[in-house]
Structure formats: structure tokens, C-alpha cells
Amino acid sequence: MTQLLNDLRNILVTTNKACPTGQDVVLYILPIFALQYLMGVLVQLKNTAYLRIALLPTMPLIAMRALLALDFSCGKLEQAQSNAIFFTHLISVTARVAICAVARQAYRRDNVREAESTSIPLALWNAWDLLLNLRGIGWDWSQGIPIPRSSLAARSRVQFLLFSFIRAVVFALAFDALTEAVRTFFLYTTPLNGDTIFNQSLVSIPRYLRAFGIAYLTVWLAYFGMEWVYNLLAVICVIIFYQHPSQWPPLFDKPWLSTSLSDLWGRRWHQMLRYSFVWVGGVPLSYLFGRAGLILGTFLMSGLFHDIEIRAIGRGGNSLVEVGFFVMNGVGILVERAWANARGCRVRGIYGWIWTFSWLALWGMPVVDQWAKSGRFGFDTIPGGFKPAMSLLSLVLPSGVDKGFAVNCLCFGISLPFLVYSLFTLPT
Template sequence: MPYDPFLARIGSLPLFFSPLMANSTWNFSELIPSLSLERRQPVSVKTFAQCFVPAILSYYLTAVLVLIPRTLVLRLALLPVTLLLAYRSLLRLDFASDLGEWYNFLNQGHALALATLTFRVCIWTFKKEPLRRRRSPQKPNPVSSELGQLLLDASDLVFNLRGIGWDWSHGITLPLERRDITSTPSFLLTTFRWFIANTLAMDCCHYAVQWFAPHTLGSPTGGSVFDASLPLPMRYGRAVLITFVSGFTVYFAINALYHMFAIIGITVFRQSPMQWPPVSDKPYLSTSLNEFWTKRWHQLFRDCFIGFGGKPLMLVIGRVGAILGAFLASGILHDAGTWGMGRGTDVSYISGFFFMNGVGVLLEVLYKKMTGKRVGGFVGWIWAASWLLGWGMLLVDAWGRRGLVGSKFFGNAFRPSFLLFEPLY
């Protein structure tokens, strides 16, 4: 379906949202080159080794160097190499070519991983002091040699997004741990149950979103969340409901993936349960946007967004720049993921969602300055939910029109929701 005309008129908001207008000259998405899937190669052992592995090795080498004093010049020299290798991998690999268009979300994941890599190497390159891992006096180093420990620390660093056990994770809020971290078997059993529960919940929510329009929005072809054939109230009521359920789909999916990686990290790589605190803290209970984004929603990319966007803009326009810069960095990351699917980007809709959440946080800051009170309580919950759902329609619509909602995470014969309900296609 095409852009909704009413939403396009809303897009006449000055400057940033003028690209939403159909006749706007501010269509930033047109400035970004297309990543055509036809020009990419199917993933094989050979193409994976030639295109993806070099970028990862360069990323790992940067992680090693940022742990060693006086390596700034080496990191500066390595930075353009790493960025070019990451871009090369993005241009050349198609992770869904042999699986079908239902699995194009794998290309989104590939692009998100490379964007995260890009953010982190840029941040690490300009670090003035080496990053340090916190050591427990009760636990000796797992390896005896300094080189071995350095390589082990770098391995942890490349996967450790929140900085658990590192000196750079200042200010992060971790959810309260409710599992038994003193018993690894008990911790794993609880985590496995949570993995199963979140996987089932994710698939049921995903099924519900696809059910609204199985052959457009719920298919790889894609479609808008806005049905222009419906009267205006029903059209936007439907879009809000789709956005609401889509939010829970993302929430459960992130939880399920995190629990899966926790099980792998503990069983295969012998990590401690303490290295896997909960990833989120019931974000649906948030009574302000600030609480949602800084405490209850997952903080996996917090360091990336602050280091890549927040700190640079803070130097220019202070606290306002710090807040907007972090949200713009988040928009860039999510736009990059969509770009990787080979169907273009939608800067005004995707980055627009995150930018407007930064504006919402600034409004809460202004409210506190004017009243001396923080946004909170039931009214705060209504405010946060309304703002997230209202602007969230932009994000979900952009994803829906590019076929992301139509992804297939399970085979039809094994999809839990297809076994519980009737198949959609």
C-alpha cells in the first residue's frame, strides 16, 4: 500500500519531518545508494570467509589495540580499513538468497551487526585510555600468560555490548536479577523456561500482526499499516493496534534471543551467570519516556548511541545535543538494518521515530524544570504509551512496507502459532 495521505500531511512538520510529504524535496532516503540484492552473492563458506570474516578480524584487532596503552596511531590507521571491510561485506553478501524472501530479515541482522561494529570501532579508535576489565580478587585469571589474557579480554569485549565487568559501563541501570545466580544448573533451567515462553509469545504476537493483512503487510511483498479503504478513525485505530502488538513482538524476540545466547555463553564458553543479567525490565510499566529508554527497555546499544551520537553532539549544543545525538544514532542503526534488506531506507519514518522520542525526553526535562516534578504516575504512563505508539506507527509502517513484518522465523510445519491456530498462507 502507498503512504497514507493524512500521515503525509502530518509530515509537514518543519525541517526534520518535511520528508514525509509526498512532494517534499527533503527526501533524505534518495541520497542513500541502494543495496540491490541482485548484485550480492549467496552466502557460502567461501564468500563468508572472503567478505565477512575479514571485517570481524579487523574489528577484533581493534578490540585488542584498545586494551593496550599508546596504540592511538595504530587504531587510527586501522579504522578506515575496518570500515571499508564492513561496507564490502554489506555490499556483497545476501544471507537470504538460498532461503527465499521470507528470510530477508537475515540481511537486516547482517546490516545491524555491521553498523554496531562500525559504531564501536569508531568509539574505540579515539579512546584516550585503554579499556579495563574489572577483576575479582577471589577469581584468578583463567589463563596464565599476559598475551593469552589480552586475547581473552578482547574476545569478551567484542561481544559484551553493555560492558558487564568493564570500566566503561558507567551509569547503566541493570534490571533486578530474579534467578539464582549461585547455582548454574538452576540459572540455566530458569533461563531455558524463559526462552521457551518468550519464543512462544513472540510468535503469537507476530502471527497477530500478520493476521491483519496476510498477503500484504504479513508477506515479504510488504504493505502499509494504514488501510486507505477504511474510514479515518478505523484506519488509525487499526494502525495503533498493529503498532502495539508489533512492539510486544520485538520485546519478546529480543528477550528470546538474549536467553538463547545466555545459555550458549554459559554452557559452551563457561561464562558465569553473573555475566548475563536480565536484558529488560518490564518496559510496558514505564511511567515516562526517560524511564522507558534509560531503565526498562534493553540497554544493549547504550554505549554505542552515547559514544557515537550523544557525546559528539553534546560538545556542540550541550545536554540537548547529548539526548538528540543518542537518539539519532539509534535511528541511524535501525535505518542501516533496513537498508541492508535491499529495499532502500526510510530516514524520515525510521530515524524520525527515534528523533521524536529524543524530543519527547526533552519535553520531560522541560516539564521538570517548570514544575520541579518528574513525569510519572498513571498520567505519565498514558503520556509515554501515547507518544511511543503515535510515533511508533512511522517505524512499523516503514518496516511493513519493506516486508520485514512478513518474515518467517519458523518453518510452517513447526511454527507454534500455526499449530495453535490456522495457517495464514
């Protein structure tokens, strides 16, 4: 027990860990992948419940073994985000394996007849899809997860690949530009060292306007960061695994048009981890507190997930801030439900939009401040430290022009008019 507690304390410490080698991948990563794949096969077959439950304790053990041994940043602070990605990926995999282990019914694809679903060769093939299909697209277990409609799904495979690749490039450029724009707010400090977004040398109004500007850019930064990776993965999986374009619908559904917190988190924001958070956090609490427990438990699990992710960077964290943001969004949804029951109408329209983003700003700005203090804005945005947006600006701007000022004008000059225009298209 003492050794386990020591391991849990040391799991975020990178000083005694090794930079991964090919041998480490075989020893530490391959067993995790193999067990996840095996569980994906078994969950499609009948009469495997006892075997799945027997295998379940193995996953957290081998995941912890890898987390205690490997440092994907290789001691370089600017690459610390790679450890955060590794941590959260293993947490996600462990949660999904646990859900598969306790599944009461065998998973079945929508295009497979029940008689064929017990085929072992078919289960071996479909398990590859389960490895990446976080939203359960094309599977019977994903009912209730909203999937945005895609304008590319009906196109040919070549057209889909072309459009997805172009979008990945554009989103990567936007992500890099927004990161550089945020960094310009820390001219007198090094973003990698960490600093608060609330500049105490400024009086109240400029101080909070500056902090709000950083938070505003950070939201777009997070959006484009996830979008470019998602579109790149779509290209890779459609080529290598020959997946159909319909298996890669849009990741988001225009979250800037959200007119309520329920609309944002229940439909418009990405739903990649929704199933895991609901079953690991929401369902257990729903047995105690009903619908409110389901909502708060889901957001609590999301908060813990993101808190671990920020701590995996190696700069500590603030659980009250990180977990509190998500829990308070759950509280906000309960407030909306109470409003709908009392007034007979849901939160919507322009007033719903104001309510939604005011609530997000209230609880979200401390989260962005925590990100800044951890040095997150100084990390490499693209592997190798390549900065494509700034490289392009260097080609088109005359020498002597402040590129930081130019990228700020570009980011605010495009996003703000777009946002204002979008307000006229809000659903009523």
C-alpha cells in the same frame, strides 16, 4: 570518489551479490572478526593508541567489502530480514571498533588488578568477552549504563541454563504467535508483498482502531523477538565460553511500567547499543549544544541505525518516519526536563504512563506502517519458516476452528489483562 559513491548506492542492492559459502565466510567475514578481536586486545594494553588509530580505517573498508558481496537472504524475500541483521551487526561492530580506537584509557575488567591488566595473555582471553559484551558488564568503561537486577544470577550454572532455555522457548512461542496475530490483519493481501496498516476501506474510527491494534501487537512482537534471541545466546555463551550467569542479566526492565520517556529509554528498554549511540552521535553534538545535543545526537544516531536496518531489507524506506520517531523521542525527553525545571517535579505516575505511551503511539504508528509496507510481517520469524505456535495450536484446536482468530484472542486475551494489572503496580 565516483566509485565510492557508486558502491554506497549499490550496497543495498542484492541482485549482484552472492549467497554466502564457506569460502565467502573466510574471505569476507573472518577478517572483520579478526580485526574486531585485535582491537579488543589492543584497547586493554597501554601505549597502543597510535596503532589502534592506524587500524581504524580498515574496518569500514572490509565491512563495506562484505556488504557489497554477500546476500544472506540468498534471493528469497521471506529471508530478507537476515540481510537487515547482517547490516546492523556490521554497523554496530564498526562503531565499537571506532570507539576502541579513540579510547583514551585502556579498558580494564572489574575483577582484574591494574598491575595484571597489562598482561597480553589476559588481554587475549578477555577480548573474547568484548566481542559480545555490548553493555560492558564487568568492565570499567560501562559506568552509567543501567543494568537490571537478575533473579537468576545467584543460582547455579545448571539452574541458570535451565531457566534461560525455558524462557527462550516460551519467548520464541510468544514471538511466533504475535507475528501470526499481526498477519491475520492482512487477510486480503499477502503480508510479504507489503500493505498499509491504515485500511482505507474502513471509516475513520475502525481504521485507526485496527492500525492501533497492529501497532500494539508489534511492540510486544519486538519485545519477545529480542528476548528469545538474548536468552538463547545466554545459554550458548555460558556453555561454550563458560561465562558466568551474572554476565547475562535481564535484557529489559519491565518497559510497560515506564512512567516517562526518560524512564523508558534511559533504563527500562534494552541498553545494548546505548554506549555506541552516545559516543558516536551524542558526544560530538554535545560539544555544540550541551546536554540537549547529547540527547538529540544519541537519538539521531539510533534513528539512522534503524533506518539503515529497514532499508537493508531491500524495499526502500522512509527516513523521515524512521529517524523522526527516535528524534521526536529525544524531543520528548527534553520536554520532560523542561517540565521538571518549571514545575519542580518529574513526570511520573499514571499520568506519566499515559503521556509516555501516547507519545510513543503518535510517532510510532507511522513506523509500524512502514514495516508493514516493506513486507516485514511476512518474513520468516524463525529460521526455516518453522511456526511453533501455530503447530501447537493445530494440535489442541478442533479441526475447522479459525486458527488466526484463536491466536488473536490468545494474544489480546493475555496481554491486555496483564497490562491492566500492571497499571496498579506503577511506581509513584
